[in-house]
C-alpha cells in the first residue's frame with residue numbers, strides 16, 4: 396500500500412503509549428494529532444477532518460463506547476479503530492457494531508498498527524470514491540437499478556467477499572468481523588435466520604485463517620438422527636453398536652488442525668452437549684465404544700437459527716456450553732435488511748443459473764427489481780436462489796418480467812384486508828378492478844398480477860372510485876369457500892396446513908427430504924425438526 400499522508404487522531408490517555416503509536420505511524424508519513432480524553436476527541440473531530448481515529452476504549456472522562464458513537468455521528472467519514480485490552484474480543488466486536496472500522500487488541504506490533512491504519516485508509520478512500528461516482532457496483536449506489544441492472548453489468552462484477560455477494564454496510568461489518576476473528580482460535584458463534592449465509596460465514600472464517608489448508612468439516616446437528624450424532628462427531632469402533640461393522644473416524648478427527656463447523660448446534664441433545672463441552676475444554680474425546688482418549692487440535696465455529704439464550708433459559712441448551720462457545724458472536728442479518736444487496740445477489744444468480752441452464756437472461760425488468768427490493772424474503776438468500784432457479788428453468792430471457800415471478804413473491808402486497816371496508820383516496824396512477832366471487836372488489840395498480848390472481852375480466856374503475864382493497868387471498872382459497880358460511884370452525888391450525896404442505900412436497904420429491912427442503916426454501920433440518928414435533932403432538 397502506498398504511503399498516504401493521511402490525517403490521524405490518536406485518542407489515548409497514557410502519554411507514553413500515544414508516543415509509541417505516533418512513532419510507529421510516522422514511518423508512513425501521516426500527520427498525527429493526539430488527545431487524552433473523550434471530550435477533546437469529540438471536539439477535535441467536530442472541527443477538523445480526520446481520515447482515521449485510533450481510539451482507546453478506556454478513557455478517564457467518558458465511556459469509550461459513547462465516545463465511539465459520538466465520534467461516528469460527528470464525523471461519519473472518519474474510520475475509527477478501537478484499541479481494547481487483551482482478551483476482550485467481545486468488546487471489540489460490539490464496538491464494530493457501533494461503527495468502528497476495526498480493532499486492535501493490546502499488545503500489538505508496529506506492523507499490525509500500520510497495516511490496520513493503511514487498510515482503514517484504503518476503505519475510507521474507496522468509500523469517498525464511490526460516493527463521488529454513484530453507479531459503481533459496490534452497493535454504495537443511490538440508484539440500485541443502475542448499479543445492478545444497467546447494461547453489461549453482470550453478477551461477476553458484483554462486490555464479492557469469499558462467496559458472499561453484497562456490499563451493504565451491514566455486510567461490510569460482517570466481513571470485518573470475519574477478517575478480525577479468523578486468525579484467532581476463538582470460537583465464533585453465528586446466529587441468523589435460515590438461509591442468511593451462516594455456513595458461508597463459517598467457511599470464510601476458515602479460509603481466512605491460518606488453518607485454511609487443513610480441512611473445513613461441517614456437521615449439521617439438526618439433520619442427523621440423535622442416536623447417530625455422537626458417532627458422527629467422535630467416530631466409533633467396530634462393534635460399538637449394531638451396524639458398526641468397521642472402525643470409523645468422526646468429524647472431530649477429520650477436522651484435525653482445521654475447523655469443525657457445528658451447524659444447528661441447539662438441536663444437539665443434552666447428553667451429547669456434555670461430551671462436546673468436555674471435548675472443547677480438553678481437546679480430547681473418545682470414540683463411541685472406544686477406550687482410549689484421542690487428542691486433536693480443532694477450531695470450533697457453530698451456528699443456529701434459534702435464539703441460543705432462549706434455548707438456555709428453556710433448559711434445552713447447557714449454559715456452560717453456551718458461554719464456552721459464545722466467544723465471538725456473529726449475527727447474519729436477514730436479506731431484507733441488506734438494502735441493494737438483494738439486487739446484486741439476484742443478478743449474480745440470474746447470470747449463473749442462466750448459463751447453467753442454457754438461457755439468455757440478462758436482467759430484471761424495473762418492476763421485478765422493485766418487487767425484489769420490497770419483498771421480505773423470509774427464506775433469505777436460499778429462497779431468492781430458488782425463485783430465480785424457478786424463473787430461469789421455466790422461462791427464457793433476456794428480461795425477467797413480472798409474469799415469470801412465481802408465488803409467494805408475486806403475491807407480495809396483495810395480502811391484507813380492506814380496512815373497515817372504507818375506500819381510500821384514488822391513487823395517482825391508473826388502476827384496474829375486478830369483482831370477486833364473495834362480493835369484494837379488487838382495485839389494483841398492477842393488471843398482470845390482478846389477472847393472475849383472479850383469473851377474471853378486468854375493467855377500468857368507475858370514476859371517483861378509489862384504491863380499495865388489497866384483500867386478495869389467492870383465488871383458489873376464495874373459490875373453495877365461495878364467500879358464504881366461512882365459519883371459524885373451517886379454519887385449520889397453521890401447523891396442520893404446514894404439515895400438509897411439507898408432506899405434499901416430500902411426496903412430489905419421491906420421498907427425498909433434502910429435495911423437498913430445497914423446493915420449500917428451508918433447510919432439511921427444519922423439516923426433520925418439524926416432523927419430530929408432529930410426532931410429539933401425536
Ligand SMILES: Nc1ncnc2c1ncn2[C@@H]1O[C@H](COP(=O)(O)OP(=O)(O)OP(=O)(O)O)[C@@H](O)[C@H]1O
Pocket residue numbers: 558559560561587588589590591592593594595596658700740776777780917918
Ligand atoms: N451473500 C450471499 N451471496 C451469495 N450467495 C449467498 C450469500 N449468502 C448465502 N448465499 C447462498 O445461500 C445459500 C444458503 O446459505 P447458507 O447455507 O450458508 O445459509 P445458512 O444460514 O447456513 O442456512 P440454514 O440456517 O438453513 O442452514 C447457499 O447456497 C449460499 O451459498
